[in-house]
Amino acid sequence: MSGTQNAPRSIVTTESAPVRWLLTGIALLFVALFLVIPLVSVFAEAFKQGWRLYLAALVEPDAWSAIKLTLLTAVIAVPLNLVFGVAAAWAIAKFDFKGKSFLITLIDLPFSVSPVVAGLIYVLLFGAQGWWGPWLAEHDIKIIFAVPGIVLATVFVTFPFVARELIPLMEAQGSEEEQAALVLGASGWQTFWRVTLPNIKWGLLYGVILANARAMGEFGAVSVVSGHIRGMTNTIPLHVEILYNEYNFVAAFACASILALLALVTLAAKSYVEWAAARQAAEDRRHAVE
Amino acid sequence: MSIEVKNINKRFGDFVALDNINLDIQTGELLALLGPSGCGKTTLLRIVAGLETADQGSILFHGEDATDTHVRERQVGFVFQHYALFRHMTVFENVAFGLRVRPKHTRPTEAAIKQKVHALLELVQLDWLADRYPAQLSGGQRQRIALARALAVEPRVLLLDEPFGALDTQVRKELRRWLRRLHDEMHITSVFVTHDQEEALEVADRVVVMNKGRIEQTGTPEQVYDQPATPFVYQFLGDVNLFHSRVHEGWAEVGGTRFAAPEASDKAVIYVRPHEIDIQRVATDTALAGVITHVRLLGATVRLEVNVAAGDPVEVELTRERYVEGRWSVGEAVWLSPREARVYAG
Amino acid sequence: MAFKQHSVLPGFGLSLGFTLLYLSLIVLLPLSALVVKAGHMEWSAFWHAISEPRVLASYRVTFGASLIAAVINLLFGLLLAWVLVRYSFPGKRIVDALVDLPFALPTAVAGIALATLYAPNGSVGQYLDLVGIKVAFTPLGIVFALTFITLPFVVRTVQPVLQDLEVELEEAAASLGATRWQIFLRVILPTLLPALLTGFALAFARAIGEYGSVIFIAGNMPFVSEITPLMIISKLEQYDYLGATAIALVMLVVSFAMLLVINGLQWWSAKRLGRRK
Numbered sequence: 001m002s003g004t005q006n007a008p009r010s011i012v013t014t015e016s017a018p019v020r021w022l023l024t025g026i027a028l029l030f031v032a033l034f035l036v037i038p039l040v041s042v043f044a045e046a047f048k049q050g051w052r053l054y055l056a057a058l059v060e061p062d063a064w065s066a067i068k069l070t071l072l073t074a075v076i077a078v079p080l081n082l083v084f085g086v087a088a089a090w091a092i093a094k095f096d097f098k099g100k101s102f103l104i105t106l107i108d109l110p111f112s113v114s115p116v117v118a119g120l121i122y123v124l125l126f127g128a129q130g131w132w133g134p135w136l137a138e139h140d141i142k143i144i145f146a147v148p149g150i151v152l153a154t155v156f157v158t159f160p161f162v163a164r165e166l167i168p169l170m171e172a173q174g175s176e177e178e179q180a181a182l183v184l185g186a187s188g189w190q191t192f193w194r195v196t197l198p199n200i201k202w203g204l205l206y207g208v209i210l211a212n213a214r215a216m217g218e219f220g221a222v223s224v225v226s227g228h229i230r231g232m233t234n235t236i237p238l239h240v241e242i243l244y245n246e247y248n249f250v251a252a253f254a255c256a257s258i259l260a261l262l263a264l265v266t267l268a269a270k271s272y273v274e275w276a277a278a279r280q281a282a283e284d285r286r287h288a289v290e
Numbered sequence: 291m292s293i294e295v296k297n298i299n300k301r302f303g304d305f306v307a308l309d310n311i312n313l314d315i316q317t318g319e320l321l322a323l324l325g326p327s328g329c330g331k332t333t334l335l336r337i338v339a340g341l342e343t344a345d346q347g348s349i350l351f352h353g354e355d356a357t358d359t360h361v362r363e364r365q366v367g368f369v370f371q372h373y374a375l376f377r378h379m380t381v382f383e384n385v386a387f388g389l390r391v392r393p394k395h396t397r398p399t400e401a402a403i404k405q406k407v408h409a410l411l412e413l414v415q416l417d418w419l420a421d422r423y424p425a426q427l428s429g430g431q432r433q434r435i436a437l438a439r440a441l442a443v444e445p446r447v448l449l450l451d452e453p454f455g456a457l458d459t460q461v462r463k464e465l466r467r468w469l470r471r472l473h474d475e476m477h478i479t480s481v482f483v484t485h486d487q488e489e490a491l492e493v494a495d496r497v498v499v500m501n502k503g504r505i506e507q508t509g510t511p512e513q514v515y516d517q518p519a520t521p522f523v524y525q526f527l528g529d530v531n532l533f534h535s536r537v538h539e540g541w542a543e544v545g546g547t548r549f550a551a552p553e554a555s556d557k558a559v560i561y562v563r564p565h566e567i568d569i570q571r572v573a574t575d576t577a578l579a580g581v582i583t584h585v586r587l588l589g590a591t592v593r594l595e596v597n598v599a600a601g602d603p604v605e606v607e608l609t610r611e612r613y614v615e616g617r618w619s620v621g622e623a624v625w626l627s628p629r630e631a632r633v634y635a636g
Numbered sequence: 637m638a639f640k641q642h643s644v645l646p647g648f649g650l651s652l653g654f655t656l657l658y659l660s661l662i663v664l665l666p667l668s669a670l671v672v673k674a675g676h677m678e679w680s681a682f683w684h685a686i687s688e689p690r691v692l693a694s695y696r697v698t699f700g701a702s703l704i705a706a707v708i709n710l711l712f713g714l715l716l717a718w719v720l721v722r723y724s725f726p727g728k729r730i731v732d733a734l735v736d737l738p739f740a741l742p743t744a745v746a747g748i749a750l751a752t753l754y755a756p757n758g759s760v761g762q763y764l765d766l767v768g769i770k771v772a773f774t775p776l777g778i779v780f781a782l783t784f785i786t787l788p789f790v791v792r793t794v795q796p797v798l799q800d801l802e803v804e805l806e807e808a809a810a811s812l813g814a815t816r817w818q819i820f821l822r823v824i825l826p827t828l829l830p831a832l833l834t835g836f837a838l839a840f841a842r843a844i845g846e847y848g849s850v851i852f853i854a855g856n857m858p859f860v861s862e863i864t865p866l867m868i869i870s871k872l873e874q875y876d877y878l879g880a881t882a883i884a885l886v887m888l889v890v891s892f893a894m895l896l897v898i899n900g901l902q903w904w905s906a907k908r909l910g911r912r913k
Contacts, residue, residue: 376823
C-alpha cells in the first residue's frame, strides 16, 4: 500500500486532535480576517443605504460608460492574448529549438513588471512627449488618454496568462496524437482543430478566465494611460477610485461590488474548470488502463 | 526477540483487512508473510511496526504488551517498499538520522555517530557512497541504504515491506541471497512481506501464507510447498492442474488412478503439479487419454499442454532430457497418469 | 545542433514568427523605450532622480512593507497549505477556492475595502483604534494591503509539494525514533523549502510593484507611507517624464533580478524534488 492518496493517515503521520484544531482555527481566522471580511464589506458598504441608492449608482451614465469601456477592453485584449498564447504554446511545446527557456522567461516578464511601469512605457512611446507622440499629434491620432492606450496597457498586463497555462500542459501531452493525425492524412489545421484543441480546452479556458478577470480589474497600468476623463476613458476600477476620492462611498462600493461579483464568478468558474480538467484526466487514465 | 500477534482484527471501512490473526514469531528467525496483493500482509506488518493500529487484539514484544507503544519507542527497523530515503540528505545523513534525533542525553557523540554509520555502510558494502544523494543511487543501492538506516537504531526487530518488489529480476536475486547471509550473521528477528513465492521459499526460515485477511498456513518452506494445508496454498505456491471427481466409497479418481478422498463429501477436487504427471504413448486403464496441443520450452524444463476429453487442458512438465528422449510432438495422442496428488473436498 | 530539431509537425515558422512579433510589439519594444529614454539622461541627473530623499524613503517603505508581507505569507501560507492538504473540516473546498480571491478581485476594490475596514472609524479599525493600533494611513496599512494581494503565492506553491510528499518518509522517520516536531523540522520542512522560497520570492516580487490596493490605505504621506510606484505616478503628474523613467528603470531592474531569482529557485526546486528529465 504505497503512497495512496486520500487514504486515512495513520496515527503516526498526523498531529493530535487539539493541535489539528488549533492550527485549523488559526488558518481560518487568517482567511476570515484577510479574505472573507474585506469581501463581505464590499457588499455591506454598497448596500449600506439601501437598494435604491445602489441601483442609482449603477445606472448613472458615467458608471454605465465605464462598464461598457471595461467590457470593450476585455473583449479586445483577451482574444488577442488567446491567439498569442496558443501560437506561443504550439511553437514552444511541440518543437525543440535554441533559446526556448529564454523565450519562456520573456513571456513571463509582464507578470513581474509593476503595473505602473507597464502604463508608463506606453506613455513613453505614444505620449505627447514620447517617440511617436509628435507624429501621432500631426495625424490627429490619440492613443494615450484614450481608449487605444487603455487596451494596450491591458493587453500588456494580461499578456502571459493563456500562454503560461498552455505551455506546461502541451509539453506534458507531447505530440504523439498530432503525429498520428498527420500519418492518417490530416492537414496541419485539421490536426490543430480536431486533435490539439480538444486536448487543451480546459487549460485554455482556465487561462482565459484568469486573463479576463485581470483585464476587467486592472488598475495601475490603466490609471497611468487613461487620463481619467469621465464618461470617456474611465474603466470600472478607475470610476471606483474617482467616486471614492469624492467621498461618494456608496456609489464607489456599488461599482466595486460589480467587480467583486465578477471575482466570485471567476473563482467559481475556475473551480469548475479545475474540477472538469481533473475529471477528464482521471477518465483518460482509466481509458489508458483499459 | 520474540513477537506474539494475538487476535488481531483490522477493518478499513467495510473491507476486512485482517480477520483474527494469531502468530508467534520466534527470536532470531527470518519469517516471510506471503500472499497475493490485498491479503492483509502489509497491514499486519504495519501493525507489528506500530505504523497502523489494530481494531482489536494485541502485539507482544518479548512477552511485553507493545500494542499501545508508539512506533517511535517500539525500536523496530522498518524498510519500505520504495525505500523512503530522505532526498535532501546524503547517504551518510540518511543512515545517521535515527541517531541524531535521539534525545540529547542518549544521543551518541559526533565521532560515535560517524563510526557507527561507516560501520553500517561497510556492512551493506556501500561505504564509498556516503556523500551521494539518494537520487544518484541505483535501486539496489537504495534498498541497501534503507536497510543500513533501519539497522542504525539497533532495532529489536527488522520489518521489511516487499523489500525487493521494485527491483529488476537480476538484482532482486542477488539482494535476497545477500539478505539471507546478512541475517545469518546478525540473527535479528526479521519479518518480510512478499507476493513472490520463490522469494519466500528461498529466503525465509518459516513462511506464513495469507489470503483475504486470514492465515492459511504457517510452516517451513518445505512444509508449505510439499504439504499445503489448503487448496489456496497449493495453488499459490506453484502451478497446478485441477481435476474434478465424484467420490466413490472414499476414493476420488483421475482417469483410472485412485486417490483417498476426504471423508463426508461426495465430490472432490484433485490437485496435481505438472511435474507429478507421467506421460506415455501406451493406453492403460489407469491413464487419461489426450492430445498434445502445445510444446513450450522453458530452459531446463519443457511444458506440454495436453487436451483431454473433460475439463481444462492439462499441463505436464518434463525435464529437457526426458523430452528429448521421448520425442514428443504436437498432435500426438498420449496417456497421462498422476503419480501424486492432493485431494480436497469440492 | 541546428537551431531547430527536425519535426514532422507543421506550423513552426508561423507560430514562432507570430509569437516573436507579438512579443516584440507588446512587450519588448515598449520596455526598450524605457531603457532608451533613460539612456538620454545625464548620469548625474539620473542619479539625482533615483536618489533624492523622498524617493529613497519610498524604497524603504516599498521594500520594507513587501518583505514583512512576504514573511507573514510565508508563515500563514505554509499553515494554510498544511491545513488544506492534511486536515478536513467543513467548508474546506470553499476556503481552498477563496485563497485565489486576491488574484480575482481587482486591486482597487481590495484597496477601498481594506481602507474602509481599517480606517479609525471602520468596522475593524475602530476596535484596533481602542488598543492604539492604527492601520489605515500608516505603513502598517501598506503591509496589510500587500499581505492581502500576495496571499495566494506561498499557499499555491507549497500545496502541490505537500500533496505529493510521501507518507512513507514520515513513517520512516517515526520508526527511526523521531518525534513529530523533529519530523517536521528535519524531513518535511527541508522538502518544502524550495517551494516555500519560490512562493516567498513570487510574493515579494508582486508586492514591490503593487499599486492599486496600496494607495487607498497608505495615506501617501511623503517620507512615511509613499510607495515607489506612487513616486512614478506623481512624477508623471508633474510632467517630469525623465524622473518617472529613471525610477521606473530602477523598478524594472529589480523586477528582472527577482525574475532571475525565481527561475533559479524553480530550477533548484525541481532538482531537489529529484525530477529528472
